Amino acid sequence: MQTSExxxxxxxxxxxPARNWRDLAIHPLVLRLVSFSIALALWEYAGRIPLSPAxxxxxxxxxxxxxxxxxxxxxxxxxxxxxPLVIGxxxxxxLGVGLGVLMGxxxxxxxxxxxxxxxxxxxxxxxxxxxxxxxxxxxxxxxIMTVCIMAMPVIVLNTLGAVRNTPQSLLEMSRSFLxxxxxxxxxxxxxxxxxxxxxxxxxxxxxxxIGVILAELLIxxxxxxxxxxxxxxxxxxxxxxxxxxxxxxFSVLFIEALERIEHTLFRPETRA
Amino acid sequence: xxxxxxxxAPLRAIEPAPGATRPIxxxxxxxxxxxxxxxxxxxxxxxxxxxxxxxxxxxSGCGKTTLLKIIAGLIPHSGGQVLVDGREVTGPGPERAFxxxxxxxxxxxxxxxxxxxxxxxxxxxxxxxxAVAERHIARVGLKGFEQKFPHELxxxxxxxxxxxxxxxxxxxxxxxxxxxxxVDEQTRRKFQxxxxxxxxxxxxxFIFVTHSIEEAxxxxxxIALLSRRPSRxxxxxxxxxxxxxxxxxxxxxxxxxxxxxxxxxxxxxxxx
Numbered sequence: 001m002q003t004s005e006x007x008x009x010x011x012x013x014x015x016x017p018a019r020n021w022r023d024l025a026i027h028p029l030v031l032r033l034v035s036f037s038i039a040l041a042l043w044e045y046a047g048r049i050p051l052s053p054a055x056x057x058x059x060x061x062x063x064x065x066x067x068x069x070x071x072x073x074x075x076x077x078x079x080x081x082x083x084p085l086v087i088g089x090x091x092x093x094x095l096g097v098g099l100g101v102l103m104g105x106x107x108x109x110x111x112x113x114x115x116x117x118x119x120x121x122x123x124x125x126x127x128x129x130x131x132x133x134x135x136x137x138x139x140x141x142x143x144i145m146t147v148c149i150m151a152m153p154v155i156v157l158n159t160l161g162a163v164r165n166t167p168q169s170l171l172e173m174s175r176s177f178l179x180x181x182x183x184x185x186x187x188x189x190x191x192x193x194x195x196x197x198x199x200x201x202x203x204x205x206x207x208x209x210i211g212v213i214l215a216e217l218l219i220x221x222x223x224x225x226x227x228x229x230x231x232x233x234x235x236x237x238x239x240x241x242x243x244x245x246x247x248x249x250f251s252v253l254f255i256e257a258l259e260r261i262e263h264t265l266f267r268p269e270t271r272a
Numbered sequence: 273x274x275x276x277x278x279x280x281a282p283l284r285a286i287e288p289a290p291g292a293t294r295p296i297x298x299x300x301x302x303x304x305x306x307x308x309x310x311x312x313x314x315x316x317x318x319x320x321x322x323x324x325x326x327x328x329x330x331x332s333g334c335g336k337t338t339l340l341k342i343i344a345g346l347i348p349h350s351g352g353q354v355l356v357d358g359r360e361v362t363g364p365g366p367e368r369a370f371x372x373x374x375x376x377x378x379x380x381x382x383x384x385x386x387x388x389x390x391x392x393x394x395x396x397x398x399x400x401x402x403a404v405a406e407r408h409i410a411r412v413g414l415k416g417f418e419q420k421f422p423h424e425l426x427x428x429x430x431x432x433x434x435x436x437x438x439x440x441x442x443x444x445x446x447x448x449x450x451x452x453x454x455v456d457e458q459t460r461r462k463f464q465x466x467x468x469x470x471x472x473x474x475x476x477x478f479i480f481v482t483h484s485i486e487e488a489x490x491x492x493x494x495i496a497l498l499s500r501r502p503s504r505x506x507x508x509x510x511x512x513x514x515x516x517x518x519x520x521x522x523x524x525x526x527x528x529x530x531x532x533x534x535x536x537x538x539x540x541x542x543x544x
Binding site: 169170173174176177178179180183187194268 | 344345346364365368369370372374376379380381382389392393394421422423441
């Protein structure tokens with residue numbers, strides 16, 4: 001009796017481990033780890049050929065990173081780099097989202113302001129850095145300006161597009177249920193626009209990181225830019241690459257954190 | 273300015289004799305020309321009796337949705353006059369509620385918040401508006417789904433949310449723009465039956481837009497057949513169908529089938 005009941009279940013039982021193994025192999029987390037491992041293994045291999053005497057292996061870079069952390073120079077450099085980055089980013093976010101929303105709601109101001117940002121987005125803005133240096137000197141102001149001109153166009157234009165793309169039916173709905181203009185903006189337009197605004201903010205943050213490193217490499221070497229250019233000049237390539245790696249990691253984590261904040265604060269429906 | 277009493281005077285004269293119930297919505301030679309010269313409505317006049325369901329039926333693109341949105345105050349008319357409950361329409365008002373073809377739910381808001389949105393816009397306190405919304409959510413059969421988000425619901429359930437939202441503001445007139453066209457056939461039939469029940473029990477007036485002849489005949493007390501653009505009322509039909517009892521019996525009833533056939537004969541020539 002018991003065996004006959006078990007018999008049909010047996011093939012299923014035999015298949016289970018295999019299916020589990022396959023499930024595990026295509027699990028997103030596993031695949032991401034595999035992707036990282038392949039990239040790092042290629043890096044290690046390229047360093048060992050060696051591709052160039054100025055190209056350290058991944059493990060050497062890790063060691064360099066360890067010593068930068070140990071002597072505290074990495075932390076100090078980050079503090080210096082974050083200064084213009086945070087100020088520039090704060091200005092870009094507040095002003096950028098503000099201008100974008102204004103233009104999205106008010107056609108004449110779009111015609112007035114948008115062309116500037118469309119040009120700024122298309123132009124190779126790094127070429128403006130010498131002019132900024134000329135105008136604002138080599139201090140903090142020029143670096144903040146660099147961060148702003150890199151980050152702001154994408155934030156402004158995404159916000160503008162987001163506000164413009166509010167579904168027509170939601171606008172009609174809010175009007176038919178007697179929303180005032182300010183209720184409509186606060187309760188319908190901004191929430192509807194927030195995913196695209198945040199997409200712009202993520203792109204803007206990435207651009208701000210590029211901006212601050214450009215400024216530190218091109219204006220005066222400070223912070224992470226200083227670590228990179230100094231170690232390059234003394235041919236300590238593992239440390240140079242460690243500095244580059246650390247700013248990339250930081251940027252990725254920062255943007256990831258921004259996405260988390262967006263989901264917890266603004267998109268309750270996307271939470272599990 | 274001084275002209276309006278003079279023009280209003282002859283209109284008063286054609287009002288029905290005292291004692292007869294005044295139509296809840298009166299459309300008086302309303303015309304609509306869209307920018308660019310497309311003439312959607314030309315001098316349309318139509319009365320909507322109180323407490324009944326009146327359907328606007330016509331070939332697609334005939335301007336029935338345009339007329340409904342003019343009554344809703346969502347789009348301005350180019351000429352003529354619309355009176356709701358005796359007052360001229362200049363925009364959306366609290367005595368009218370709209371049910372949208374594409375549901376127009378806010379994806380970031382729960383069922384509860386969507387249904388209570390009309391009251392939220394009117395400044396009703398949270399506990400109070402949620403109590404009202406809860407009642408209407410139960411009324412449309414969505415009890416237990418209060419905290420779900422629109423993307424977690426089927427099309428039919430989403431339109432129930434749209435309907436509950438319109439009922440929650442307790443408007444005298446409910447305007448429905450092809451509300452069942454985006455739901456499947458079985459759900460649609462169920463909806464039609466529930467709509468009949470609603471008309472019978474709520475004491476509200478309904479204006480319904482559809483392009484389905486069967487649907488119109490099944491749910492309506494009165495059908496206004498609209499001609500092709502620029503549209504006019506080509507016929508008023510009152511399907512005197514005995515309701516109550518088995519809803520399936522109505523669909524096989526010879527009076528019902530005759531009216532459907534009659535309307536089809538009248539609309540057929542618009543197809544070429």
